[in-house]
Amino acid sequence: MDDISVLVCDDSALMRNLVGRAVESVPGMHVVGRAGDGKALIDRLSQTEPDVIILDIEMPVMSGIEFLKYRKENRIKIPVIILSSVAEKGTAVAVQCLELGASDIITKPRGSVSADITQISDQLIEKISSYGGHYARLHGKTVYHDDFYAKIAADRAIKRKLHGVVDEEKINALLDEEIAHKAEEARKASEALKAGLATKSKNTPVITPLREGGKIDIIAIGISTGGPNALRDIFKMIDPRLKQPVLVVQHMPSGFTKEFASSLNRICALEVKEAADGDKIEGGHVYIAPGNFHMFVEQDGPKYVIRLSQEPQRNGHRPSVDVMFESIAKVYRNHALGVIMTGMGKDGAVQLAEMRKQGAWTLGQDEKSSIVYGMPRVANELGAVQRQVSLEQMADEISRLAREHLAG
Secondary structure, three states: OOOEEEEEEOOOHHHHHHHHHHHHOOOOEEEEEEEOOHHHHHHHHOOOOOOEEEEOOOOOOOOHHHHHHHHHHOOOOOOEEEEEOHHHHOHHHHHHHHHOOOOEEEEOOOOOHHHHHHHHHHHHHHHHHHHHHHHHHHOOOOOOOHHHHHHHHHHHHHHHHHOOOOOHHHHHHHHHHHHHHHHHHHHHHHHHHHOOOOOOOOOOOOOOOOOOOOOEOEEEEEEOOOHHHHHHHHHHHOOOOOOOOEEEEEOOOOOOHHHHHHHHHHHOOOEEEEOOOOOEOOOOEEEEOOOOOEEEEEEEOOEEEEEEEOOOOEOOEOOOHHHHHHHHHHHOOOOEEEEEOOEOOOOOHHHHHHHHHOOOEEEEEOOOOOOOEOHHHHHHHOOOOOEEEOHHHHHHHHHHHHHHOEOO
């Protein structure tokens, strides 16, 4: 079993140390280098090639932004996760990082440095395992599956909640036993995959729709980990003559989505905006669910409108893809196209199956091009996906289906 190798770049020696300790406390992850600024990071890259880079923004000599520009100019493919308080000072800078090729962003919460790491350690594990794991596999490594790291993060969260309530020693023993069990399962699965022995389930259900697929009046996309850059790829290439409205739920915290929608609007021929409660759904427009709000659709007389709510999280998310897909299945039935893409977990899978049952057209991103083949995998296993498509083909496939099934 190979480790996911991590390079940490931050001008604070304390932060480099704390991030390094957080990374190396997790099985299958290893810090291969540390740097205090972008220039030192470039020097480290001449000595070692990590699977993922953790990058601060505000640094002397060479800032994180300047390094991202250098990375883009030199076509360096190693994924970069931004770990910075930069988003608190202006989300435009955070979105600039995404535009320059950063994979994702973790915002340091307010408080002491040590508290920061405690609060964001689960996010750190998830994103390192997702982006670093994907890169490692593409380069021939055999690393633990994303589900293994998701379980570790969940176990840590449970442990924090139970701290001081029950016997901590007993909790630790149980968690260590469970983690060891999961590690062994992951090792066996990885070995089987490497040997070409892993097989897909032969019992994937086939959903028989209640009605045939009709004209497509709306397109709905659900996406999570790896989504910001994937959506940029799609909306750069989407048919500029697309007539249908497009609704997007991207798992993203509040404060990011308005500027993210604006960044997509700059590269997309269609109009892209952060959705607002009561928005009339118009063809040729793209609506991005705001962070921390569920987005769903309602029929209001002859027109259709977007509704937002702060009802409890579903599948651990708000916005939730399931909430959006559920409303579209109910309101549009067989006159919709549902698309589920890269992301950890299962959000959207069950209600994409309901859309398919109602007769909607459905697509899922394939495993090879997904940063995390979680949400589309579960949807596929439920029989919800008519066709799996690579990220490179997704814009063309969405555009083709929209043209072929356009309402007259």
